[in-house]
Amino acid sequence: MTKKFSSKALIKKYSKWTSPAYYSTGYKSTHSSYGNSSFWMDDDFLDSGIEKLTNSIDYIKLAGYKRAIGNFVRIVTGKDDIPVMYSSGNDSYTDGTKVVISSKLDENEFDSTVGLALHEGSHIALTDFKKLKTLLTTNSYLSQSIVEWHKNIFNEDVTNQWAMIAQVKDLVNIIEDRRIDRFVYDSAPGYQGYYQSLYEKYFNAKEIDQALLDGSKTELNWDSYLFHICNFSNPNRQLDALPGLRSIWNKISIPTISRLKSTSEVALIAVEVYKMIWSELGGLKTNVPQQAPEQEDQDGQDGPGTSGDNEIEMSEGQNGEEGSGIDPDLDMQGDSSSSSDSNGSEQEGEGNGTPQTPKERKAKQALEKAIQKQKDFLNGNIKKKKLSKSDAQKINAAAESNMSYQTVGGDVPNDTENTISKGKKTQCMVVKGITDTLVESNILGGHAYNARSQKDHIIKYGKKDSIAEGIVLGTLLGKRLKTRDEDRSIKNTRMETGRIDRRMIAELGFGNDRVFSQTIHHTVTPSLIHISIDASGSMSGSKWEAAMKTSVAVAKAASMVASLDCIISVRGSYGSWSNQSPLMWVVYDSRKDKFNIIKDKMYAVNAAGSTPEGLCYQAVMKDIIESANGKEAFFINICDGEPGYSDDNISYGGEYAIQHTALQIKKMHQAGIKTLAYFVCEDINSSYIGRAKDNFRKMYGNNSEFIDTNNLTQLSNSLNKLFVRK
16 A cells, blocks of 8 residues: 555645646646736626516527637637537437537536636647547457457456446547647636636546545556556645556656647547556456446447447436537546546455444545545536527527627707606617528517518518519619729819820910910729618508518619628617517628528518617617718618607606617717618608607708608609719
8 A cells, every 4th residue: 555645744734835837737827817807808708687578598698608618718728619509408418519508507507617618619629539539449440459468467357348438439539638738728718718628627626635635546446547647747746655656647747748649649548558557567367447337339339438320329418408428439437537536446445344433434535525626527517508409599699699788878969858767778689681590590589570471471462562562672772883893083184283285286386385284084983771660560561562572672783783882781679578689680681691582581570569779779789880981971860759768777768769860860970970860751742740850850950851752752762862872
């Protein structure tokens, strides 16, 4: 038996040990559990108090977490094709093609979750799973070489090759983790804090430190060797705790682990370490491992823990959480290291028959729990809180559409009447893009319906197809606008200055000194049109059809003109009346969307909710101004009334809303953006329109027009004057 150590003295002596050539999993950080993320987080990034409309699940925030972690994974791995997703149903595990994260993300979990995602992403980028499958099977040359080694050295047969392979895989997991983590740790030093948080959660425990220092895991068995090898990165490691352990340390050589360039090289080292351990233990006959269940088919192709479709079997954890494996080929189903050893170390009193006190039993249980946590990490069996498929779909929709919250509202200098909302702010949801996932998720409520069903409904009942009409109108408009792409030159002769026109030199003899010419080049100025449509419930019907026809027509025309870009946004609110939020939804952007792809999806967009108006403008004001830089820019508003909206944070209406909207339009004018506003209604002569005109002009100025939906010629003529190049 190896000498035991005095834990109190050694903890004090070795607590500051670090490895100069490699990071230490014994690092104890002083930052908060999400301190590495705090520099780029919003103040409320992990604040559950802003969870809105989602019954305690904030899809927008979880989508933001997913995007942030996905960016980390792409940066560290250098690969853009590694998807990051939340655990849901059968997708609760990392299968070698995607990174799966837990939906439990709070200040106690975030940094370690980022570290785990980086770790799993690095496995996908650097670990050769296919090679491992061929190397670690019963009929592989490595397995056969180990069988022959046992035969030659100890004159014994390996009766259970799967148990042997399971032990080799244990070693592969440990060494491969050290290799890939060292790669990321060196190549992306800015992310070291996330790794430190990861290891603090899954590896660093005072029970592990205590066990290393006081020699409680020094029995001569496989489990003890695996424990010490697993903790080689701990600064409290004891390389003389077991016979041959220092030689194993030198063989793995964590300080120079980067010398291993592939998983195949890791497997070869793991086999050598396996032989070194069993050489010290004296062969299988003296220390028989647990018999793993036979899972090999006749042809020996399927390994432990794999199913016919090569997916790892999952086991239910507590609270409905599921375990996950880094990869089926790295998972340790039937792990021999979890069994009790043949020396009886699992019995009370360390095998000497001495009864344990309650305190000793508690300490032992805590140690075994900490060791199991390490094993779960190495084998990929990390419990991850699941989402329902419906919630997962909503989060995916939010991520695909770049949903985000923007803080809007605040003081308006000229507001003297409505003091209730003065200084008040609220959150506006901004959605960029329209996808099938977004529509099917129902996350936007009445603003998005199944596009195909809407189109089929129009055809079936012979209703007015404003989208189709808009495409026809846009095609005609586009043909007229193509002249915008033509560079023109005008040559003026008989000028007092300029270049000499050789054809007129002869006229100098007749006293004509105007023999110069000047050529003026008219180059194409790129243009941008942003059409923003009021999508409140009152716009339903003919007004909505008119707005759709007009916007689709402009988008179609812009798709035919290289120098003309078009953006279409709709604004409204979503959620219940007692719990709603302003919505600014950019449904089309010709700079990234192909018109042929987007045109059918426009059927999905519908009018619903209230009229946040200026709040929605404010939410995307930065994008509006930046997109107009260096271009001839136009902002066109189509609506049917005055601003009106309220939630628990803000009461948006009356003079305050009018002044706030006018302030946003003023910002556009100051940025050189031309604005036009169309008030659409079914009866232009109604008394309501008379009352609304003054307020409408207060918001949008003199470039305000009132359009009767029964006479869209007004709108067409106005747009033609605007877009056709003079």
